[in-house]
Amino acid sequence: xxxxxxxxxxxxxxxxxxxxxxxxxxxxxxxxxxxxxxxxxxxxxxxxxxxxxxxxxxxxxxxxxxxxxxxxxxxxxxxxxxxxxxxxxxxxxxxxxxxxxxxxxxxxxxxxxxxxxxxxxxxxxxxxxxxxxxxxxxxxxxxxxxxxxxxxxxxxxxxxxxxxxxxxxxxxxxxxxxxxxxxxxxxxxxxxxxxxxxxxxxxxxxxxxxxxxxxxxxxx
Amino acid sequence: xxxxxxxxxxxxxxxxxxxxxxxxxxxxxxxxxxxxxxxxxxxxxxxxxxxxxxxxxxxxxxxxxxxxxxxxxxxxxxxxxxxxxxxxxxxxxxxxxxxxxxxxxxxxxxxxxxxxxxxxxxxxxxxxxxxxxxxxxxxxxxxxxxxxxxxxxxxxxxxxxxxxxxxxxxxxxxxxxxxxxxxxxxxxxxxxxxxxxxxxxxxxxxxxxxxxxxxxxxxxxxxxxxxxxxxxxxxxxxxxxxxxxxxxxxxxxxxxxxxxxxxxxxxxxxxxxxxxxxxxxxxxxxxxxxxxxxxxxxxxxxxxxxxxxxxxxxxxxxxxxxxxxxxxxxxxxxxxxxxxxxxxxxxxxxxxxxxxxxxxxxxxxxxxxxxxxxxxxxxxxxxxxxxxxxxxxxxxxxxxxxxxxxxxxxxxxxxxxxxxxxxxxxxxxxxxxxxxxxxxxxxxxxxxxxxxxxxxxxxxxxxxxxxxxxxxxxxxxxxxxxxxxxxxxxxxxxxxxxxxxxxxxxxxxxxxxxxxxxxxxxxxxxxxxxxxxxxxxxxxxxxxxxxxxxxxxxxxxxxxxxxxxxxxxxxxxxxxxxxxxxxxxxxxxxxxxxxxxxxxxxxxxxxxxxxxxxxxxxxxxxxxxxxxxxxxxxxxxx
Numbered sequence: 001x002x003x004x005x006x007x008x009x010x011x012x013x014x015x016x017x018x019x020x021x022x023x024x025x026x027x028x029x030x031x032x033x034x035x036x037x038x039x040x041x042x043x044x045x046x047x048x049x050x051x052x053x054x055x056x057x058x059x060x061x062x063x064x065x066x067x068x069x070x071x072x073x074x075x076x077x078x079x080x081x082x083x084x085x086x087x088x089x090x091x092x093x094x095x096x097x098x099x100x101x102x103x104x105x106x107x108x109x110x111x112x113x114x115x116x117x118x119x120x121x122x123x124x125x126x127x128x129x130x131x132x133x134x135x136x137x138x139x140x141x142x143x144x145x146x147x148x149x150x151x152x153x154x155x156x157x158x159x160x161x162x163x164x165x166x167x168x169x170x171x172x173x174x175x176x177x178x179x180x181x182x183x184x185x186x187x188x189x190x191x192x193x194x195x196x197x198x199x200x201x202x203x204x205x206x207x208x209x210x211x212x213x214x215x216x217x218x219x220x
Numbered sequence: 221x222x223x224x225x226x227x228x229x230x231x232x233x234x235x236x237x238x239x240x241x242x243x244x245x246x247x248x249x250x251x252x253x254x255x256x257x258x259x260x261x262x263x264x265x266x267x268x269x270x271x272x273x274x275x276x277x278x279x280x281x282x283x284x285x286x287x288x289x290x291x292x293x294x295x296x297x298x299x300x301x302x303x304x305x306x307x308x309x310x311x312x313x314x315x316x317x318x319x320x321x322x323x324x325x326x327x328x329x330x331x332x333x334x335x336x337x338x339x340x341x342x343x344x345x346x347x348x349x350x351x352x353x354x355x356x357x358x359x360x361x362x363x364x365x366x367x368x369x370x371x372x373x374x375x376x377x378x379x380x381x382x383x384x385x386x387x388x389x390x391x392x393x394x395x396x397x398x399x400x401x402x403x404x405x406x407x408x409x410x411x412x413x414x415x416x417x418x419x420x421x422x423x424x425x426x427x428x429x430x431x432x433x434x435x436x437x438x439x440x441x442x443x444x445x446x447x448x449x450x451x452x453x454x455x456x457x458x459x460x461x462x463x464x465x466x467x468x469x470x471x472x473x474x475x476x477x478x479x480x481x482x483x484x485x486x487x488x489x490x491x492x493x494x495x496x497x498x499x500x501x502x503x504x505x506x507x508x509x510x511x512x513x514x515x516x517x518x519x520x521x522x523x524x525x526x527x528x529x530x531x532x533x534x535x536x537x538x539x540x541x542x543x544x545x546x547x548x549x550x551x552x553x554x555x556x557x558x559x560x561x562x563x564x565x566x567x568x569x570x571x572x573x574x575x576x577x578x579x580x581x582x583x584x585x586x587x588x589x590x591x592x593x594x595x596x597x598x599x600x601x602x603x604x605x606x607x608x609x610x611x612x613x614x615x616x617x618x619x620x621x622x623x624x625x626x627x628x629x630x631x632x633x634x635x636x637x638x639x640x641x642x643x644x645x646x647x648x649x650x651x652x653x654x655x656x657x658x659x660x661x662x663x664x665x666x667x668x669x670x671x672x673x674x675x676x677x678x679x680x681x682x683x684x685x686x687x688x689x690x691x692x693x694x695x696x697x698x699x700x701x702x703x704x705x706x707x708x709x710x711x712x713x714x715x716x717x718x719x720x721x722x723x724x725x726x727x728x729x730x731x732x733x734x735x736x737x738x739x740x741x742x743x744x745x746x747x748x749x750x751x752x753x754x755x756x757x758x759x760x761x762x763x764x765x766x767x768x769x770x771x772x773x774x775x776x777x778x779x780x781x782x783x784x785x786x787x788x789x790x791x792x793x794x795x796x797x798x799x800x801x802x803x804x805x806x807x808x809x810x811x812x813x814x815x816x817x818x819x820x821x822x823x824x825x826x827x828x829x830x831x832x833x834x835x836x837x838x839x840x841x842x843x844x845x846x847x848x849x850x851x852x853x854x855x856x857x858x
Contacts, residue, residue, distance in 0.1 A: 015270070020251075031257040039256045039263050047267050048274070093273060095266075097254045098226070120273030122266055124246065124254050129230035132223055154230070163233065175276040177269045178243045180231035184222035185249040 013091040013119070015044070018056045018078065020098025020125075021136075021152075025057035028097065040095070051093065056081070058103070068144045071099070071151055071158070075106020079114065082107070088114040094121035099152065101126025102162065109165045120175035128163060130154030225250040244269070298413065299365035299387050303590070303620045306355045307348055309482045312475030316466060320353050323464055326364060326414040326444040333439045337455045338448045340468035342631050343507030343558050346448040349468060350418050353446065357416055365415040367408075370589045371422045371447075375677035377401070377433055379590075382673070384408070396666060397710035401436040408438035415440070419447045421589075421630075428454050470504035479506065480523075483513045487522070494524035501530050501557060507629060508557035514615035515565045529564050537563060541638045562635040565614045576607035580616060581645070583628060584636035585653040585685055586678040591617075593624040595678060597656050650688035657682055658694045664705045676705055696722055 017040055019028040030038045040053045058074055059067055069077075082088040088111060096104045101123040108115060133153045140146045151158040170176060228236040232243040246253040246262050256263035316338075322328065323336045338346045354366050369380040381404040385393035390407045392398050408415060417438065428434045434457065437445055449455060455465055471479065476499045480489055489495045502508040516526055541563060542556035570577040579596055586595065598604045608626070611617040617626045640649050657679055664672040679702055689695045703718030 013274075019254075023251075028251070029254050029256075031255045031260075032252070033257060035258065037258040039258075039260070042258075043256075043263060044267065044270075048270065051270075051274075093270065095254075098250065120276060122269050122273075123231075125226045125231050125250050127226045127230050128233045129227075131226040131230060175273045176242055177273075178232040178235065179246050179253065179266070180228040180236065180243065181224060181226065181250050181253045182228075182245045182247045183224075183249040183252075185225045185251060186222055 013051045013093060014054055014087050015048075015051045015093040015095060016054045016056055016082070016087070018094065018096040018100030018104055020100050021149075023097070023100075025055040029055075054087070056100075068147075070148055071102050071162075072106055074099075074103045074148075076110050078103055079107035079111035082114065083111055088117060090117060092118050094118070095124070096121060096126060097124045098126060099148075101128070102152070102159075105162055105166045105169070108169045109162070112169075115169065115172040115174070118172070118174045120177070122177045122179065124179045125181050126178070127152055128159065130156060130159055298363055299367065299384075299415075300358060301384060301387055302351070302354050302366055302368040302418075303622065303625070304351055304368075305621050307351055309479070310348060310352050311478040311482060312471060313345070313349055313352070313468075316349060316468060317353060317356065319466060320349070320446070321356055321360070323466075324353065324357070324416060324444045324446050325361065326416060326442050328444070331441060333441060333443045333445065334464065335437075335445045335447065335458060335460045336464045336466065337458070337460045338446070338466050338468055339452060339455055340450060341505075342450055343505050343629065344468050344470060345506035346450070346468055347420055348506070350420060350446060350448050354416070354418060361414075363414060365413060367415060367417045369417065369419050371419050371424070371427065371433060372589050373424070373587060373677055373680065374427055374433065375673075375680060376587065376589055377427070379673055379677070381436070394669075396708050399710075401433075405436045405438045408443060409440050411440065412442070414442040415444070417443065417445045419445065422447045422449045422454050422458075423451045425451060425453050425457075428457060434458055471506055471509070473499060473504065476502075476504045476509055479509050480513050483517045488516055488520070489523050491522065491524050494522070494527050498523045498527045498530070501527060502561070503557045505557050507631060508561050511558070511561035511565060511615050511632075514613060515561065515568065518613050519568065526564075530560050533560050533563050537642065540642055541635045558631045559635050562616075562632060563639075565616070566636075566639065569610060569614060569616075573607060573610045575603055576610040579604070579607050580611060580636055581640055581649045582653050582656060583611075583617070583626075584633045584640070585650060585682045587681040588630050588633055589627050589677075590620065590674070591626045591628065591678065592674055593626070595656070595660055595675065597659075646685075647688045647690055650682075650685045651690045651694070653682055654686070654689045654694045654698060655691060658697045661698060661701055663701055664708055666708070669708075672701075672705055676702070 017025075017029060019025050026038070029040050040055070044051065044053055056078060058077065059069070079088075082092070092114070094104055104121065104123070105126075105128075108118065130153050133149050136149045137146070140149050150156065228245070232240070235243050244265060246265075248255075248262070253262075256266070320336065320338070323334070328334060338349055340346050354368065357364055357366055367380075367384050369384075370376045378400055382393060382400045385400060385404045385407065388404070388407045388411065390403050393400060393403055408417065419437070422428055422433075426432070437458075447454070447458065447460075470476075473496075477489075477495070480495065480499075498512070499509070502512055512526060515521065516523070521529075538556060538559045541559035566577070566580070569580070582596065583591060593604075593608065596604055596608075608617065612619060612626075616632050617628055619626055640646050657675075661675050661679055662668050662671055679698055683698065683702065686695050686699075699718055700722040703715050703722055706715035706718060
């Protein structure tokens, strides 16, 4: 479906939405009130008819995960996918939430030739200098994905090195906005809000373009 | 339990509470901050940000600015363009710094664009003081932009101005014939935000004469200019009021000690008497202290041992090494401390790391600032990195803020040059330097502009030694390419000077009658030179070889390219047509397609007209290559 879709679309900007840790590519942007409204699909294209929104999906389930992927791996998959799919040679915008922002920073650093097309990004609650991971650690301890959570811990070497590399990336003339949260989140009862929701919105006929990472394609 | 999962500081990369316009809060928790409900005001805020991003893109339609740092802390639109990191080992100088900060703050004189000068001898630490001041301004005045311009030579000055122009998104700054200096001068004069412009190494009286570079210093009541110079004449010429001239002298003894202490272990300077004597010997000159402590740090030498080396160093050599230092008189009574510390380190390096010494012998022919690593011969990259590491460890090279760019202190450069002369290797080294430059310096085109603009100041510096170069071929190539660079940048006088020189050089080579191939190559080149001379000085085309000679045709083609790069499209097109017509009549002597390749498509108004010729002329794959380019340029012309 994708190659043919790409071939028919004219030159227009793409906005790639990258969701966070243990999230659903669609569900994580959808309000919890079970309405069928989703701003990336129903609002953004109305305001910006020239921008096509793409959801990027990747596997970061927390519970019983056997994924060894680190943020670096996830970033290079994103970079590779963008390049291979041809989006990296047209104007690009990004929306990234939480870990998604780390993955994005990594991807931009890896695919430097893409930078000239990157117009800007809005980053929501991206833990550039780490986040509170204690509660998460109790879930992933001993699992293959322990490393990725550890990388996100405050003061980790990985984040420092990423930040150093990103400084250079950010100087390529892109416009960046950083949104921060001002309400607390439950950290003990993590299992419910932070695990993947499988209920993609299938009831609506309007379809969104998907930019699949490997793992997510099957499950949708 | 509830908490903020990602703190505002983490989410904004430290910009939180900085007043930055590029951050905003969303009053939700971590997971809900992207789950906007229908009609959610937060959603409108985010869409507003996206709109800003899109407008930002529209404002710099073609070339995205490369060196802006939109994320650096501070107010909106603030620029920070200082190519160095902070010198963590900076010590003392507090009174000078305070005085400077007071004078240079753009608000210090609201009705003027004040100029301040830091004056002092070479090696006394002017640049380091200016650098520290830049960082303090950044910390204290969050809305003040800071720009750094190196005025070592005209090219560095222009390159720095171009970077500023790109950051300010000045229209047309990247066009081939842009008057970069004037554009940026105007832009800084009009900008509404306040700025500090630091002009480092404004030493050259020729460059800062009445109508030279100083003419391009901007004026804005919200601006302030800080210059560093070792030349008092410059201060006079720039009309700087006396109270804004700050003289730097050598360090005080406690400052000197602090500097030593910074990089050495207590063990090495425990002997107070020797340490004191050493600082006496080094005349408390920061550059000398820096080099001495770098050596001591690397080798574990104590102050007493180092002092002994200094005293036993060959007096004559030191004298020779410091002949070129024009502030030498200052140290008449003592051996020049910089030359002495240089000699001690250099002897050590040539024994332990000959490759590093070899690189130093090359680097000293280049310009002092912004030396790209890519200019160095790298047979073995790891070994080269090691050698660079050694040179940095001995404080002969400093890395700039961007990795892969190095600076060398003027006195270190002069000492190295003097050493090479003393070794009797001046010719050998100058020649191999020139050959290396031939390898890396590309034929300039718009597409590789960033490469050659970065190299140009170094090649110019090396050309000052061309009298020592024994390889005329290499010399000629460099001169010719430099001439092309000047032609592209619209620097016609310089271009003509270089073209003339190229003609001169190739005549000499020809008279030596090298191989047939080389001579063919050279004749073509001579003609190019002569033809261009014709453009600039009106001389007849093809007079030596006859019109149908392939070299004449090639030269006409080259001339067309030059015309093209000067924006004289119609003449260029005519010339191209003539070339093609000549080739039509005499295919036997047709030269390779390469010669016409760069000239044909670029800028041609009716490039499509050539397609039939080209398709007929060249085999399929080349024709395709051409057609693609031609088609593209036809497209853009229409």
